[in-house]
Amino acid sequence: MSWYDAKPWLASYDEQVRAAGPAQPTTVPESFRRAVDHVPDRAAIAYFDARLTYREVDELSDGVARYLSAHGFARGDRLALVLQNIPQFVVALLGAWKAGGIVVPVNPMYRERELTHVFTDAGVKAVVCSQRxxxxxxxxxxAATGVGIALTTSELEFQTRDDERVLAKVEREETPGATELLDAAATPGPKPRNPPSPSTTPR
Known part of the structure; x- marks a missing residue:
């Protein structure tokens, strides 16, 4: 028997933790939904003075999942997430996972050459990015790499006040050829089912 098999670290666990036994395999959407069930009105995201609760993030990401599925995004498809550290990153991330997709985080500093490589190499079918x-x-x-679904958003969303030290030069922009993420998040319909993990289920 190896050192690992003996699990010596269990001795340092609290008695209640040891009694609970090992965690069961799950997915992030399933774990998130448990949080929604237990603490729906607790703040999940803080952004400037604004707060989004677990319930609100769940509902927004459900809408994104419904939008993606309605536009042909299927289990195992790749979504490029090209956003800074804003609430919409989490909303889009959960939405893609709820639709059964695989998220490809992309550096927002990338330009045409790097983006072309990532979109092509990953076989990206959808992209979420800033309006700018x-x-x-x-x-x-x-368009050049055949990405068929595009959602855009502004860093100004979800603010209760502007902080000129951070977003002084940011303005809302029209984005021809793309849908606003929050419009997609308003897509009505039944609650998305948690699909099998694309990493463990053959396509």
């Missing part, structure tokens, strides 16, 4: 990024280069790159 879409108009600067992501829109043209997505």
């Amino acid at each position: 990024g879409w108009n600067a280069c992501i829109g043209e790159t997505a």
